[in-house]
Amino acid sequence: MRYWHPFTEEAIEQIKQDGITKLVVLPLYPQFSISTSGSSLRLLESIFREDEYLVNMQHTVIPSWYQREGYIKAMANLTEKELQKFGCPEEVMIFFSAHGVPLAYVEEAGDPYKAEMEECVDLIMEELEKRGFTNPFTLAYQSRVGPVEWLRPYTDETIVELGQKGVKSLLAVPISFVSEHIETLEEIDVEYKELAFKSGIEKWGRVPALGCEDTFISDLADAVIESLPYVGAMAVSNLEARQSLVPLGSVEELLAAYDSKRRELPPPVIVWEWGWTRSAETWNGRAAMLAVLALLVLEVTTGQGILHQVGILPLFR
Template sequence: MAPRARIGILLLNFGGPETPSDVRPFLRHLFADPEVVRLPAIIRVPLARLLAGIRYRQSREYYRQIGGGSPIRRITERQGEALKRALQQWGYDVGVYIGMQCWHPFIAEAVERIIEDGVTHLVVFPLFPQFSFTTTGACLAKLRREVQRRTDWPVKQQVTIEHWHAEPRYIEALSQMIEEVLSDFAAEAGSRVHLLFSAHSIPQRYVDEGDPYVEQTRETVERIMDRLGRQNPYHLAFQSRLGPVRWVSPYTDRVIQQLGREGVRHLLVIPISFVSEHIETLYEMDILYRETARRAGITDFRRVAAPNTHPAFIGALAHLIRERLAAFDVTSSLAHPGD
């Protein structure tokens, strides 16, 4: 009798420091990543130490203002638990693994657990709706390197969900979350509420080299607006730029300032490339951009929460995974890793 399949779901994300003492080593990992900083190792590694030292105090202060650290690991764990429950309703008993690019649990730690559990069928799911060399590409490259180092990799079949920016259920989930917040605005605001979709920026040269991130992000926004069927003005901007290189624009803070100058008073900010709360939403959007809006004369500033474990969002991800699991043709021979 053939051994039962052991199915795993590997969720990949960027990670973040959980305590003040984590900030400096997290920054070193971030700047030393060859997929993030494309320089030879002999330059990249010492540069990472230098940059981490320069940015440490400022970054630690930002994290202090949101509670001392990033909640991304805890939220990703809750997302994994919710996905596991959703898949169980369809008869799939899976093990869920979390691998982070720049902090614990690192991708290497997830690989070790997958080996220990003897996973035979694996769905790799980078939690970045839009593909970029700097996010999905970086995580998948790290995963490949870690797997190639091992001679005991047990996975026989593997599928990867590389992007899902236009998946109908994902669009529906975000649209539902936007509608929930739009309904909180005063009725007289109506179509005067401007929608500002804010995505993490990337260096412009990556786009010039063929990175599809910006194009996919624009498609996500257009599909959401089509689904909403509203006449509200909307904008796409990019945040979290770093250093002197040219980043994809327009920049979120400058768009907010311009809207204020144009007399906009009602603004809804929507995190469009983030699936969980992190420094970019909790500090940049909720603190920095809220203050930018206040100074610009925008009196009614609101934000849509990151999807986190919103039921419609989890349902969308679960359907994506289910479609890939169907390709394994193992529904009659499931075993939870560790059985």
């Protein structure tokens, strides 16, 4: 993993210890983005170039796999199950919420993330329609940080707008996340749920992340097996093609196609991020309250401090 154990470097060391000579690189991001899969591939590229054992490692990369049948069916299965929990499933708005990326990545660097995300949502809805679900749906982007423009529409703003339009039942689908973490368990389950109720939405549901769902895991295994003939061979697949076998390529080829400028990327979003996102505001407020509490304890226990100096605290005795 990039930001927790086992780190990429640790996995590479294990690969070397095991004497592995061929690799299939499978980023666990369904859709490709310069800031996610691309960032991970950048790290691999630098490690490969600096290590004698790895420099000639035969490998192939599966850059994205959002269009695979097994993945689409797994997402539809989980969504259908949650829809059935509503009294009137046909009245539920399906709300796809994806992790956002800076707008400049898409408009200036040619990041395919937005196009792949929209196609992914369409494929899931097509699968649901085959099962008799013709619910209204929308897509928005969450987890933005910093002052730069990110992909719109934003999840928080869209939830408020849906409430104003009279939507009463909402089913959130974390479309770009394959496991549960702070952005699903806190941002969606707590912050966005609370915002939805404040905005007039009366019924709320959330599709769980894929985790170890059988259809999903089997499909990932199939993707790896299908890619084995390409290990060590020049991939000839069109990167823009949408085939049953995901487009393959080497680390260098994919970075040249998707991320040729190698721009500096923003740091990973962490729970203590200081800024103007809804999550950041929550933690900024909690930090401020702790600071005020610590100040008051200091004043009361020592009789010294800023409040005593300006003569405020004695007034309350």
